[in-house]
Amino acid sequence: MNYDEVVVERDLDDEIQLRKELIEKAKELQENNNWGMIQKEVSNLQKKWKRIPYYESAFEDELADEFDAIIDGLYAKRKEGYAANKSTKQDLIDKAKKLASTKDFAKGTKEVNDLLTEWKKSGTVGNSDDDDSLWEEFNEARQKFFELKREFYEELKEKFAKAKEVKEEIIAKAKELVDSKDWNKTNDTFQELLNEWKAAGNSGKDNDDSLWNEFNDARQAFFANRSKHYEELHATQDTHFEAKKELVAQAKALVESNDFSKATTQAMINLSTEWKKIGSAGKNEDGIWKEFRSVNDEYFANLRQYNEQKQFEWRTKMQEVRARKQELLNNQKRQLKRLQDSMVGLISQ
Numbered sequence: 001m002n003y004d005e006v007v008v009e010r011d012l013d014d015e016i017q018l019r020k021e022l023i024e025k026a027k028e029l030q031e032n033n034n035w036g037m038i039q040k041e042v043s044n045l046q047k048k049w050k051r052i053p054y055y056e057s058a059f060e061d062e063l064a065d066e067f068d069a070i071i072d073g074l075y076a077k078r079k080e081g082y083a084a085n086k087s088t089k090q091d092l093i094d095k096a097k098k099l100a101s102t103k104d105f106a107k108g109t110k111e112v113n114d115l116l117t118e119w120k121k122s123g124t125v126g127n128s129d130d131d132d133s134l135w136e137e138f139n140e141a142r143q144k145f146f147e148l149k150r151e152f153y154e155e156l157k158e159k160f161a162k163a164k165e166v167k168e169e170i171i172a173k174a175k176e177l178v179d180s181k182d183w184n185k186t187n188d189t190f191q192e193l194l195n196e197w198k199a200a201g202n203s204g205k206d207n208d209d210s211l212w213n214e215f216n217d218a219r220q221a222f223f224a225n226r227s228k229h230y231e232e233l234h235a236t237q238d239t240h241f242e243a244k245k246e247l248v249a250q251a252k253a254l255v256e257s258n259d260f261s262k263a264t265t266q267a268m269i270n271l272s273t274e275w276k277k278i279g280s281a282g283k284n285e286d287g288i289w290k291e292f293r294s295v296n297d298e299y300f301a302n303l304r305q306y307n308e309q310k311q312f313e314w315r316t317k318m319q320e321v322r323a324r325k326q327e328l329l330n331n332q333k334r335q336l337k338r339l340q341d342s343m344v345g346l347i348s349q
Contacts, residue, residue, distance in 0.1 A: 011055075015060075016060065018052050019063045022067060023066055023067050029074055030074065030077070038074060046071065078126070083125075085123045086134070089134045090134070092119050096115055096138055097141045099112055099141070099145050100141050100142075100144040100145040105148075105149045109149065116142070159202075160204035160207070161203075163201045163202060164203040166200040167200050170215060174193055175218050177190065177222055178218055186222060190219055197215060234282060236279070237282030237283075238281075240282075241281035241282070243278050244289075244292065247271050247275055247292060248291050248292045248295060251296060252295050254267060254299060255298050255299045258302070265303060268300075271296075272296065
């Protein structure tokens, strides 16, 4: 073998090694899904492959077929990837359009932003015009969502302002009622104001708590005044109750005395006068009044019975006196008649 043949053999071995290395690099690209980078790498590999001298050997042809098959596979995979990217983008567009009609803007904003993040990760569809068209469709849905969101919050801001105005008017009314002593009517009015407050709706997180605290402070001030009033009232009524219990005890003592003199009767009447001066005993009023009334009725019933008995005894005594006087009169009449008869006899003689 001469020198030229040796050089050619060595060159062929080197070139074959280079082709094998390019094939291995092409195989490595099969695990990559970054189609933009793959296209660039494939183009570089193809350029390097073409720069390698060709010695028209069968082994070179086999390597070329293997290299072309890998490259074709990469292009096929790239095509599938572009189709998958397009499907992903279309799915993101559908989701964005669906979100464009939602009313949950807080949750929707996060979801729309998440869709944009996914869009950026989705990659190209292989054609800049198609990429632009899909982006315009996706972005149009996003902008529609944000426009509806803007309109919603503008309307919500107006509602908050109106609710704030209504609640401030309610607060003013509530403050005017704090010192009211018409407890039942004012309590009902506060309930009406509370219903109006609930119907007014939300005035926004920046206002609602402070407005409620101001309104509720007025309510609680009134209720505190009312509680204090009723505590004092109940204490007074308890005192009245004890005083009326004492009058009941005195009335019972008068009944048990069986003394129906004018002084005792006047004392019973005076108890009723004292009763009227004491005032209400609250929840105990009906019960203690019935007891006192019962004792009074018993005394005056006994008084009537006593008077009737006295009248009966007086009539009986009068009848007896009258009978005795009548009998005395009759005796006197008989004696007078005997005298008259005696006188007639004397005169005759």
